Amino acid sequence: MYRICKAAQHLHQFFAPFQKRCGTGSAPGEKAKYPNLNASISQGILAVNGNNGLNVNGIPSQNIAASSSMTLYRAGYIRNNEASKNLLVQMADLSVQEDQNNITLNITQAYLNILMAEENIVALQEILTTTKTQLKQGDQLYKAGSISKLNYLQIQAQVAQDEYNLVAAQNNLRTYIVNLKQILQLPTDYDFQIVKPESITVDENFKTLSEVQNMAQNQRPEVKYGELNIENSKTNLKMAQPSILPTLSLTGSISSNYVYNNGNYFNQLRNNFFLPIGLSLGIPIYNNRIYRIAIEKSKIEIQQANLDLLNTKTVLNQQIEQAYISLQNSVLQYESASRQMDLNKQSYDIVTAQMKLGSIDYVQLQQQRLTYIQSIQNFLQAKYSAVLNEQIYEFYA
Template identity: 25%
Template sequence: MKLAKILFSTFFLANSLVFAQSSAVSGSGNSGDKVTLQDAIDFALRNNLSIKQNNLQVEQGINTLDQSKWAKYPTLNGGTNFNLFSGRNINPYTNGIITNTVGSNGFGLNSGVILFDGYQTRNGIALNQLNLEASQLDLQNMKNQITLNIVVGYLNVLSQQDLLSISQRQLEVTQIQLERSQKLVNAGSLPETNLFDIKAQLANDELNVVNAENAIISAKLTLKQLMNTGADRDIELVRVEVPNPSIQAYPATPAQIYEIAQGFLADVQAADMRVKASQKSVDIAKGLKMPTVSASASFNSSFSTAAENVNVTQKIVEQEAGYVNVANIRYPVFAYVPTSVASREKIAYFRQLGGNGNASLGLNVRIPIFNGYSTKFRLTTAQIQQKQSEVQADNVRLRLRQDIELAYVNMTNAAKRFSALGNQVRALEESFRAAEARFNVGALNALDYNISKTNLDRARANQIQAKYDYVFRIKILDYYQNRPLTF
C-alpha cells in the first residue's frame, strides 16, 4: 500500500521541476497519435512485461492444478520387449537347457490406483486451487498498480500542460507591458532603467516557457515508459478536464474506507488465500502419518521361438523274436512290440500369446512406522509456514490501515493547501492589478512591479500543483473503495 506514496512522490517531483508550465493545445502539437486515458491504461496492461510474467505464473498454476486432479485416477501402462539369446540358455517355454539361438517377445499391461493416502491427494488439489487463486489475485493487484501508475503519469502531463499555459500567459502579459514601457520611455514619462527591468523579466518568462516545454517532454517520456511504448512515438493526450475540486468533507471516514478496502483489494485477498493454502499444507503433512492403500492389476503374455508342440504316434511292430523246435521242426516266434514316433511343430505367434497369458490383482498397504522423523519435521515446517502466512496477512492489513489513515490526512492537508492558495491567488491578483495600474502611470518602479508579478506567477503555479495534488489524493481514497478512476 506504499504505492500511493511512491506515486505521489514521483508526481510531485515532476511538478516541482518548474513552477510555470503546460497546456495540451499549446505545448504538444497536433501531429501525434491521439491517446485517451483509457487507451493508455489498456496499452500498458497489454504490453507490461511484469503482467506477462504473472500471466505465465497463472498458466503454470492452472497446469499444476490440472495435474493434481488427474493424480487421483488409476494409472495404466503397457510395455513390450524383444530378446535374442545364443549359446547355452534356458528354454523359456519348457525351462529346459538348450543350446539353440532363442528369440522371445513379451507384452504386459499394468494398472494401479491409490485407494487411500491420508487425504493427501484431495488436500493437494485444494492447495493448488488456492495457490492458483492467489496468483490470479497477484496479477489483478499488479494491474491495479499499473493503472494507478498510468493515471499519475497522465495527470502529470496534464499538470505540466496547465502550467505551460500559465507561463505563456505570463509571457504575453510581460510582452504587452514591455510595449507600454517602451512607449512611456520614448515619451520621457519613464526612465530607461525601467525598460531594462521589464526586458529582464521578459527573458525570465521566456526561460520559464522553455523549462515548461521541456517538462512536458520529460512527463510524456515517463508516461511512454509506463506504457512500455517507444520513446520516439509521438502521442497527443486527449485532455481529461480536471475541474477545480470543491472543498468539502470526504464522504467516508478512514475506518469506513478500511472496511471496504480489505474486502476487495487483491493483495489482501491474496494474503488470505495463502493462509488457507498453508493450512492445506499442514493437512498434507498430517496425512503422511496415515497408511496408504493402493490396488494394482497386471496382465502379461509372451512368445518364444523355442516353443513347439511334440506329437507322439504309437504303433505295434511285428518282429521275429526267436524260434522254437517242435518235433525237430523249427518254428519262428514273432513278438508285437509297441513303438512311438515323435514329430515337432512350432507354435504360432498369436497362439502362444493367447496361451501364455497371465493376470494378477494386488492390494497393497504401506504403514509408516519410522522414517527418521521426516514426517514430524515436515509437519513442523508446515505449521511454521502457516503462522508466517498469518502474520503476513495481518501485516498486509496493518499497512493498509496505516496507508489509508495517512492518505486521508494527506487529502485533508491538500484540501487546506488548495483552499489557502486559492485565497492567495485572488489576493495577489488584486495586488497585481493595482501595481500594474500604478506602474502604467509611473507611480511604481519596475522592480516592485516585477516582484508583484513574480509573486502572482508563483502563486498560480503553486495553485495548479495543489489542485492536482488534491485531486490525486481524492483518487487514492476512491481507489481504496473500488471506485472508478474517472474525472
C-alpha cells in the same frame, strides 16, 4: 471530482485474459485422483539358466509391458491436494490484481502530471502575453524618454525569462507524456493523446478514516491473499497427516514377450500374455520421523500465515491512515494556495495598471510579477497533489 477511470478500465482489459486463464479449467490437483499409465518396450539377448549355470546364447528377445495404478484411499489426501491447487490458482489471481492496483496508481500519477503541465503552460502563456504587452509599452515610454534604458532592458530580459519558463514547461510536458507511454508500453511512434476532463476540482467531502479502513480490509486483494494463504496452510496440514496412515491402491499391468526363432511373433505374444490385477496396501512403519516433522512444519506454517495476515492488515491500516493525513494536509494547502494566488493576481493587475501610468518603477513590477508566478506554481502543485492524494485515498476503498 473527475475520476481517473479510463486507464484502470484498459488495464483491467489487459489483465482479464490472464485472470481468466488462472480462474478456469481443471486444477492440477484434479489429476491426482485419476489412474496413471506407463508403457515400456525392451529389446535384448536371451540368457538361460541351465545345468551349466547362466548361459547367454545370443538369441534376441523382446518384452512389451504396460502398468497402471490408482489410489483408492489416502485419508483425504487427493481431495485436499485438489483444494490446495485451486487455492494456489486463486492466490495467483489476487497477486495479479495487486500488481494491477499498483500499476493503476502509477498511471494515475503520470496522467495527473500531464494535466498539471498543460495547465501550467496555459498560465505561463498568459504571463508571457502580458509581459510582451509591457514590452510594447516600455518601448514607447523609452522612446519618449519616460523610462531609462536600464528599465527598458529589464523589461526585455523579463520577456526572455518568460519565454524560457514557457519552453521549460513544454519540455516537462513532453517528458510526462513519454513517461505515461512507457508505463502503458506503447510504441515510440504511437500517436498518443490523452483525454482531458472538463474540469478538475478538489472534493473536500471524503469518507471517514474508519470507513475506508473497513472497506479496504474486506476487499483489498492483499488481505484476501492472506486469508487464502491461511486456508491453504490448513489444507497442507490435512495433506501431510495421511502420510502416516495406510494407503490403498488398485494396481494392474499387462505384458508379453517374444524370443527369436521360437515360433510365430504374434503367436508368442498371444501365448505369453500376462495380466495381473490386484489391490496394494501401503503401511508406513518407520521413516526417520520425516512425515512427523512435515506435519509439525505444516502447523508452524499455519501460525506464520496468521501472523502474515495480521501484519498485512496492520500495514494496510497504517498506509490508509497516512493517505488520510496526506489528503487532509494537501486540501488545506490547496485552499491556502488558492487564496494566495487570487490575491497576488489582483496585486499584479494593479501594479501592471500603475506601470502604464508611470506611477511605480519597474523594480516593484518585477517583484510582484515573481510573487505572482510563484503563487501559480504553488497553486498547481497543491491542486494536483490534493487530487492525487484523494485518488489514492479513494482507491483503498
